[in-house]
Amino acid sequence: MDMESAYREAVALDNQDELSGYRSRFISGDEKLIYLDGNSLGRLPAESKEILERSVSFEWGERLIRSWNEDWYTKNISLGDKIAPIAGASEGEVVITDTTSVNLYKLAHAALRFQKGRTRIVSDELNFPSDLYILQGLVKEFGDEYELAVVSSRDGMTIDTMDLKAVIDENTALVSLSHVAFKSAFRYNMKEITGLAHEKGAMVLWDLSHSIGAVSGELNTANADLAVGCTYKYLNGGPGSPAFLYVRKDLQDKLISPIWGWFGEKNPFEFELKYRPGDGIKRFLAGTPPVLALKTIEPTLDMMIEAGMNSIRNKSVSQSDYLLRLAERFLYPLGFMPGSPTDPEMRGSHVSLRHPEAYRICRALIDPDVGGAVVIPDFRDPDNIRFGITPLYTTYTEIIMAIREIRDIVENKLFLKYSGEREKVT
């Protein structure tokens, strides 16, 4: 395969793509930009822009306080119900609220209290650092008898199930893991791990940030206890759009959220002085939600329900495999190495490639004055370049163009002009 035939293949694959129509439902402020970072911040759906315009000018600007009754008040819950099928959960099990970090705190805290007497929390070193920080804070809060067991990765890319199994014991209160690892895209078998934990009486809290909207949801199938996740990656909710949380139905009235905010109260507008937890999942809400950042999530949820998670997942696997084939052919000879599992069953919807000069290569890719196109992947310490495959708008042509651009930059050493100082934000 040479570059030209690879390009022809990309065009053919785009022509066959049954999801290709969705791309036009996103705004592309810069038509020539090759954006492979939808796993950090998803693109702007055209309908989200319209919703915002209406929310600002009409709902806030004209209807003002009346909009709470007319539109806003039920959004935490109604949009949660639209996330549910994407996450493989049921109606009444998901709400949108707060941030992933705060939701993780609330649910892990609730689990630790529910599991009183058990003092071990299990996680792994591929987990997103903020998740580990939250768990470290909980250990500090709950006291000296508590411990956080962090399973190591043997290959820096995956976690061996046996290693995880070895630390989940009868004293384990909670297993808190990212379903898909932020750096390597390693994906756990949710059902298997949940089963392992349940055998020992441990609860499992899944962080779906890097899997929601990218792999088919399986919370109910896996009998998962708890989950949290982010809406600004594959769900295209916009920068810092509020997160979601899931509590399996039978656990909802057994767990106590530590943060008793008024939106979680039975009827906040009765202004009772004594807190009465809301029914079901509602009790895991806390304060007033950031409406403008919440409403922009809905268009993608509608698109995903319409397209179906199976189609989305199939395209994700096809595009990821295509990218890996191209990498093998064009990039591995230039010093690149795989940074993600090759088996699609063990992977989310991004692909990591490793290179000793990854950071400077990324800088060159992003620089409009270098090479033929601006390509935005994501750099992650120390040597990972992440390529986000977002089936609603990523094309095969973009993938081949990105690979060609990387090849040109590395072959011609165009990255040498940059220094190594680092700053980057997910």
Added chain:
Amino acid sequence: MDMESAYREAVALDNQDELSGYRSRFISGDEKLIYLDGNSLGRLPAESKEILERSVSFEWGERLIRSWNEDWYTKNISLGDKIAPIAGASEGEVVITDTTSVNLYKLAHAALRFQKGRTRIVSDELNFPSDLYILQGLVKEFGDEYELAVVSSRDGMTIDTMDLKAVIDENTALVSLSHVAFKSAFRYNMKEITGLAHEKGAMVLWDLSHSIGAVSGELNTANADLAVGCTYKYLNGGPGSPAFLYVRKDLQDKLISPIWGWFGEKNPFEFELKYRPGDGIKRFLAGTPPVLALKTIEPTLDMMIEAGMNSIRNKSVSQSDYLLRLAERFLYPLGFMPGSPTDPEMRGSHVSLRHPEAYRICRALIDPDVGGAVVIPDFRDPDNIRFGITPLYTTYTEIIMAIREIRDIVENKLFLKYSGEREKVT
């Protein structure tokens, strides 16, 4: 004073108003609407609309992930520094983050841990219910030896300092109060109460939701320990815009936020596996902020810094007194009673009036088919109508027109057509 001369006085006062120019910097989708609910949801500043348009189309739609470095990442802190002078705090003491409820949880939790051995929390029954709920949740969490002492109001409108003093003892860890009460607008003497608490070794946490941007800030003058507050009322941040928190500088490295999210970490983009608290106030951040709902706050902060809190406060007192004079003349004869203290020193920037038919009167005021104008105040159980005075855009003419409308509705019993079922959102 008859209605006509009162109206002439309003016009004259508007003509003399040195802040009158600010009104045109807000969008008024409905020119005829008389909006006296800026203490629930502030109006839309024209510049906030422009900022949103740019944030959506350019920053999200075109720059995408690059905007984190180009604009978004520092906003929690830079906008906190603009709230500081409005709150009477210093640079580096305020950040915008999360919701008021979550911030109250974080700071009250930190205070209880810092004050270990002391097991009493003091609040009052005029406090906003969500604040009381959060404190109730903390008592439940911290254990049976903890208690929440809720001081009663003798008149349903104010809290007697002696009653508060009586329950703050050597065992009191924390006094958590609203600076201005959400229903009656009763305002505490922040310096006096803080002093009382400090004498006993208790810390004080002020909720500024109903005072920030309406009364001159005095956190530093009062030597306040902690504060939280909302940005969607007088600060016009938009529906559910994120809240702020304040920690006095010398306490920042003594207190531990329970929620160790990545935005509070020293350098989240180094992705360290072990949490290192950020410097100073930064450590009280948690997750990724809702950018679109955060950026809309800035224009009002700029306007307030420009106008000066003294001018704003003077106009607020003048308009509130004017409203109370009109009420005494035109409404008390119709069965209305004062629901707020008459002394402006004891009041925030809204005025409550009470009437047995308050709920149905509010419905008639809001109904476009009843009376000559749509007037939006706020109803609060059981019999309060709140009138929010927002000096940046409220006119004296609006106040007299609202009073005239209420008089017409009550005199002509236009409220009788409504039933009594209730729903309303702050």
